[in-house]
Amino acid sequence: MKIKDLHTAFLANPSVSTDTRKIKEDDIFFALKGDNFNGNAYAQQALDHGAHLVIIDEKEFYINNKTILVDDALSTLQDLAHYHRKFCKAQVISLTGSNGKTTTKELINTVLSSTYKTIATKGNLNNHIGVPLTLLTIQLDTEFAIVEMGANHLKEIEFLCNIAQPDFGYITNFGKAHLEGFGGIEGVVKGKSELYNYLIANKKSIFLNADDVTQLKKLSTYPKKYGFSSDNSKYYNIKLLDAQPFVAIAVENTVIKSKLTGTYNFSNACAAIIIGKHFNVELSKIKHAIENYIPENNRSQIVNKNGHYIILDAYNANPSSMKVALENFDSLKREQKILILGDMFELGDAAKKEHQDIADLAINLNFKQVILVGENFNATTTKSIKLRDFADLKVYLEVNNLQPKSSILIKGSRGMALERVLKLI
Known part of the structure; x- marks a missing residue:
């Protein structure tokens, strides 16, 4: 089956699953493989649970015309997500970084959803499987998709960008995370910067923390950038007022009192503010969104x-x-x-x-x-x-x-x- 035809089937039943324990009626089930499991072995179970189609890549598990044999189920999932992303009109905002990705993603989604129809990565489904699954939740009337991208080795962000084709991007920071896979802090900077590289090569827009010297240096000559700063007058000014224990922010003579603890959450909130401002979200709505966001899932x-x-x-x-x-x-x-x-x-x-x-x-x-x-x-x-x-x-x-x-x-x-x-x- 060609991706175009599979996408037509997906539009008729726009829900996919990779886990038969969570499958819903009329889902399209992708039989993925891992070190300790083979999704092909669950093809019959998926059909028994109501799957509309089952995508397999081992012919011995073929059952009937509801099972579609492909060369590689994971690649097919990724190709379908890529096709759907291009088919829909949603603008994609991708973000990566060593720390704060998920909180920042949630804040951006909270701010933008006050004005637009949005979807965002659920939890931290931010890898080569999670990003395609996120893209496949984009609906025909979705205006923004906020897609988190994680990586623990070089070329991973580049690969995810080629699937998601972001229109905008933001990197939270460069830190000492996944040093084993990246080979050191230099590798971390290089790996996370693959998002910048994609956006620059495709003349897309970048949001940045202009108080981060590494980010500012990398983007010094790139024109399509929009940044925030506490003291650099060239960028949108946002001040940290307090963090005892919750972060309070001053922006345009407005005080935003968040429920985020820790000064490290200041830049996460700033990213949501500048992205909201860029897309003309009223400051009163930005304030309401951030003040009513409550962190969960063991994050601060x-x-x-x-x-x-x-x-x-x-x-x-x-x-x-x-x-x-x-x-x-x-x-x-x-x-x-x-x-x-x-x-x-x-x-x-x-x-x-x-x-x-x-x-x-x-x-x-x-x-x-x-x-x-x-x-x-x-x-x-x-x-x-x-x-x-x-x-x-x-x-x-x-x-x-x-x-x-x-x-x-x-x-x-x-x-x-x-x-x-x-x-x-």
Whole structure:
């Protein structure tokens, strides 16, 4: 079946699935493969659950005319998404970066949806599967699609750009994330900049944080850029008023009081503001959208439990995000501060040094108590409470109650799943 014909079938039943456990009536099921599964083996189950079509790439699983045999199911999914993106009239805004992608994407969507019909990446479905799935949620009347792009190696953003063909782009920052795959911070900058490269080559527009020296230098001669800055008069001026604990912003004699904690969320909110302004969203609507956005999914959430004030930032971590989180926590005007930090993953040969640097910073900031969890943190030389894994942390907290009315920062990589700590407090 040609992509054009498959797209016609998709328009008649515009919903796709890659998981038979979540399949809905009349979905088109794509039989994807992974290291530990083969979606082809679930073709019959998909039909039994009501799938309209099943896209397979192994002929032994062919069942009837509702099963479509292709050379590669994943490539077909990507080609269908690319075709649909070109078929629809929505403008695509893509964003990437080391930290803050998902929060920034949510803020942009919140702002633009106040005025336009939008769709956005759900959760963090931002890879070679998630981006196509996002594009396939674009409807014929969608005006903006906000597409998050993640990467842990070179050429990945370039590949995603060729599928999504963004009209606009924004990079949150360049930080020490996925150092193992990128081969160091230089690789991170090069990899994330593939979004810039695509936009420049296609003469598309770029949004930027003009206070970020690396971004400003890379785009110094590019004319189609729109930036925000706290002090550079060439760009749209936005000021940080406060972050105790929530970020408050001054823009055009208007104060926006967000529910975002941490100074690191200032630039995330600024991106949403400038993108909203660029597309003529009224400032009053921008203010309302940002002030009513509440972070969730373990991203800088404020939790009050048993008298403790908890910042739950356990969705993910890397050396850059960990450093700013610790510095922000140190700046808060609160007493009895306790850190519970989990290992940072995908750092490769830099893991030992980066964990030692964060452990040293935690001690030097002189918090009341520092609890480090994970094999990498356990191997550091700092004089703190060091625990090998979550099981050891559970035992420690069951025996040693945290001091009453503490302020607690919980942060670690996704694989550490430190949100489980809440049940122990």
